[in-house]
Amino acid sequence: MIGTPMRFARNTEIYGEEEAAEHLYQVTSGAVRTYKILEDGRRQIGAFYLPGDIFGFEAGDTHISSAEAICESQVLMVRRSALMIRAIHEKDLARQLWDATALELRRFQNHVMLLISSAEQRVIGFLRDMARRATKNAAIELPMSRQDIADYLGLTIETISRTFTQLEQKGVISLLTSRRVELRDHVLFHGFVRNLD
Amino acid sequence: MIGTPMRFARNTEIYGEEEAAEHLYQVTSGAVRTYKILEDGRRQIGAFYLPGDIFGFEAGDTHISSAEAICESQVLMVRRSALMIRAIHEKDLARQLWDATALELRRFQNHVMLLISSAEQRVIGFLRDMARRATKNAAIELPMSRQDIADYLGLTIETISRTFTQLEQKGVISLLTSRRVELRDHVLFHGFVRNLD
DNA sequence: CGTCGGATTGAACACTGTCAAGTGAGGTGG
DNA sequence: CCACCTCACTTGACAGTGTTCAATCCGACG
Known part of the structure; x- marks a missing residue:
């Protein structure tokens, strides 16, 4: 996965909830959290992403969470549209995208399991x-x-x-x-x- | 969405966890639950599916949950592989598949939100x-x-x-x-x- | 009418939240 | 180098919420 490297300082926003999901991201150093703020003010963190992890990947056109750098972090940014177009011809890439989605679903399911114990x-x-x-x-x-x-x-x-x-x-x-x-x-x-x- | 109609009696298994995910399903009547049994014996229900809903859709090659009919139910069954091949050429279908995945992710996220209140x-x-x-x-x-x-x-x-x-x-x-x-x-x-x- | 499974209710208990105080490590300035 | 500050983390006492275990209720069905 290639892309534009970007740096984010501690606690700075990478993208916001409800924004158009134009990019995919991969952590190269540091750590990222995705979260939602609930109506009553509490914050629910959806996931943590460490170096190597792909995020911003919600299979829809808008982000369902916000994302922030937990500490000084570097991420690679790729245009989603470009990837999707390439994926039509490159079967490997299409496969990788599905795998990333499957992983995301498993993460959520695992999270649900944690929350009931x-x-x-x-x-x-x-x-x-x-x-x-x-x-x-x-x-x-x-x-x-x-x-x-x-x-x-x-x-x-x-x-x-x-x-x-x-x-x-x-x-x-x-x-x-x-x-x-x-x-x-x-x-x-x-x-x-x-x-x- | 077309497919083979099938009937399931109350509390019968539609597919099991870890089975190869060869089919997609759509509820036409009745209701379906997906669930996992935890190591300590408790059961976690992942989702309920009502008429019109698509399930068995986990973006990977194996099911991450089991599925059962809650009551006497009818579902349409479609081979995943056939769908995926058709989706290469039919953009609408590919779109529908992504939308279904996005919906599933939102369901999980919503579930997480419920579990913290x-x-x-x-x-x-x-x-x-x-x-x-x-x-x-x-x-x-x-x-x-x-x-x-x-x-x-x-x-x-x-x-x-x-x-x-x-x-x-x-x-x-x-x-x-x-x-x-x-x-x-x-x-x-x-x-x-x-x-x- | 009796039975059976699902649903409701009660009382005691365990766990987690709340509020408040205390501790400790890292950074800044004298 | 030390005093001080700050922020994150830890600890304590108590209240509130959900669980556990047990008894009871209710409705469908024979």
């Missing part, structure tokens, strides 16, 4: 997802704040903080710093952590 | 969605059980039942029977029901 399971699920996607190092680097995680998991910042502490006390994770987390292996490999008590 | 807001959101999609009559006919609603909204059957009762006491809905609900107009039109107390 307990606070502890939500946090573990979030960390497992981050661990799987991040560099395969022992420690995960979290680019997002506790508030971002809270708005992603539908919890409060206090509950996130408490849950991190409890998971550390149970020996499930190590908090090297507040933004660097180490997961115990069994948490990575088990499909589901049934009982941590 | 209170029990009362979840139920109201669910009913508004059903009202919008069902026949525009005053009363909504709910084909699904309380347990289905509970598994869709991430709540227990008891909470669903209690919330229905409370909404009726507040004058937001009328329960003609347990499966026939009438919504007050203001609930339909407001983007969000801010305060019902």
Whole structure:
């Protein structure tokens, strides 16, 4: 995927909800969040995108979320229309576009699964997802704040903080710093952590 | 959309999770639910499909959910591969496929939004969605059980039942029977029901 | 009329939210 | 180099909401 490289400072908007979706984006460095503001003022984060991830891809002509850089980030920008035209002839490209859509659907479904479980399971699920996607190092680097995680998991910042502490006390994770987390292996490999008590 | 008509009895499987997604389906009568069984045994319903709705459409080669008929239902079945080949030449069809995908993404996003609010807001959101999609009559006919609603909204059957009762006491809905609900107009039109107390 | 499955109701309990206070690391200026 | 500030994060006490477990109700159907 080629495109125009662009830089975004921390907390700056990449696109807004309801804007025409003229571009696709790929993160090359940094991290991005998509979100919606609800009528009652709360913010729901739809997804986090890390280097390599494609976003802005909503299969319609308007964005259904806003997107912001979480930290200083670089993204590649490609015109959607150009891609779609090329995709008519290049089967590989068409395939990649469908795959990206399928991935997006899976992400949403996974998100729904997270939201119906307990606070502890939500946090573990979030960390497992981050661990799987991040560099395969022992420690995960979290680019997002506790508030971002809270708005992603539908919890409060206090509950996130408490849950991190409890998971550390149970020996499930190590908090090297507040933004660097180490997961115990069994948490990575088990499909589901049934009982941590 | 043409295809092979098929009938399914109440609670019978239409397709299973992880099966090859060889077909697309359109409901002609009855109602369908898609769901996943979680590792701890709970069931998460991903969506309900009513007459006219297209399902089995996950943009990948395998189904990410199972699908079942909620009640005696008829669906049209079309081979995906045939559709995809036709879509290469028929721009309208290709467009329809993208639109269906976009709709599915919006459904998931809407679902996520529901899951982060209170029990009362979840139920109201669910009913508004059903009202919008069902026949525009005053009363909504709910084909699904309380347990289905509970598994869709991430709540227990008891909470669903209690919330229905409370909404009726507040004058937001009328329960003609347990499966026939009438919504007050203001609930339909407001983007969000801010305060019902 | 009796039975069965789905739905409702009640009481006790667990979990998460709320509000408020406290802690800690990084950055700035004297 | 240290004092101070700021912002993010953590912790505590308590209230509110949803779950759990159990009993009961209701309607369709034999």
